[in-house]
Amino acid sequence: MDQVKIVRIPILPMYMVNAHLLLGPDGCVLIDAGIPGSEQKIGRTLAKEKLTFKDIKLIIITHAHVDHAGSAARMRELSGAPILAHEDDAKYYSREEQMSFCPTGRFARLFLKTGFILQPYETFTPDVLISGKQAIDLSRYGIPGKAAHTPGHTSGSISVELESKEAVVGDLLASGILIGGIMRKRHAIRPPFEDDPHRVAEELLRLLSAGHHTFYLGHGGPLRADEVYRHAQTLKGLPAV
Numbered sequence: 001m002d003q004v005k006i007v008r009i010p011i012l013p014m015y016m017v018n019a020h021l022l023l024g025p026d027g028c029v030l031i032d033a034g035i036p037g038s039e040q041k042i043g044r045t046l047a048k049e050k051l052t053f054k055d056i057k058l059i060i061i062t063h064a065h066v067d068h069a070g071s072a073a074r075m076r077e078l079s080g081a082p083i084l085a086h087e088d089d090a091k092y093y094s095r096e097e098q099m100s101f102c103p104t105g106r107f108a109r110l111f112l113k114t115g116f117i118l119q120p121y122e123t124f125t126p127d128v129l130i131s132g133k134q135a136i137d138l139s140r141y142g143i144p145g146k147a148a149h150t151p152g153h154t155s156g157s158i159s160v161e162l163e164s165k166e167a168v169v170g171d172l173l174a175s176g177i178l179i180g181g182i183m184r185k186r187h188a189i190r191p192p193f194e195d196d197p198h199r200v201a202e203e204l205l206r207l208l209s210a211g212h213h214t215f216y217l218g219h220g221g222p223l224r225a226d227e228v229y230r231h232a233q234t235l236k237g238l239p240a241v
């Protein structure tokens with residue numbers, strides 16, 4: 001296999017919440033680990049690819065929200081693989097600080113009131129920290145591509161940019177309705193919470209200028225470049241935060 005195969009792991013039904021596996025010529029990388037207790041779902045997807053936890057060479061966590069980082073510590077135990085994340089979200093992984101949530105709409109404001117989003121997850125210290133705008137070359141983990149800082153959703157959000165010009169962008173944007181995934185899957189939306197839409201727009205436009213044509217998402221997706229461009233222009237038109 002010369003190309004990287006991207007496999008979506010449905011953490012919640014209908015791709016409302018996704019993690020991803022990258023299956024490269026020389027290795028397997030997990031991007032995001034889902035809500036607490038997702039290890040069986042991840043194990044089932046690995047088994048379909050004839051792999052086990054021990055085949056994972058690296059765990060990349062795109063940002064510190066519970067539906068992405070919730071099973072990271074457990075996945076590290078099961079796989080023995082290091083966790084890579086950005087330094088700007090490190091204080092949230094260790095719970096030295098409580099995250100803030102900037103709701104993007106009515107649904108998110110209601111969701112915030114339930115307190116559900118503050119559910120704790122097992123804390124961890126990432127083994128590999130991306131610092132500032134540094135990019136980490138993934139070829140040493142068997143994947144032609146890099147992991148790099150794409151702030152805006154949270155301050156320490158990161159994305160994976162593959163040489164094939166596919167990108168796995170966590171929650172820089174979502175698609176569908178509610179948290180994403182349900183119906184209108186080709187239509188980009190803002191995720192329920194977003195720190196800074198203007199920074200998100202900048203990062204999306206940077207990824208598009210670098211030639212990325214397909215965007216894999218934490219909620220819904222994947223999306224093509226023209227829809228990502230339309231969404232970035234909408235974000236640029238929002239009032240400054």
Ligand SMILES: O=c1ccn([C@@H]2O[C@@H]3COP(=O)(O)O[C@H]3[C@H]2O)c(=O)[nH]1
Nearest residue numbers: 035065066067116117171179191192
């Ligand atoms: O099982 C779930 C699914 C989702 N959520 C929240 O919905 C948000 C969706 O966008 P996000 O991934 O940036 O952050 C997520 C969380 O805050 C949750 O708390 N528990």
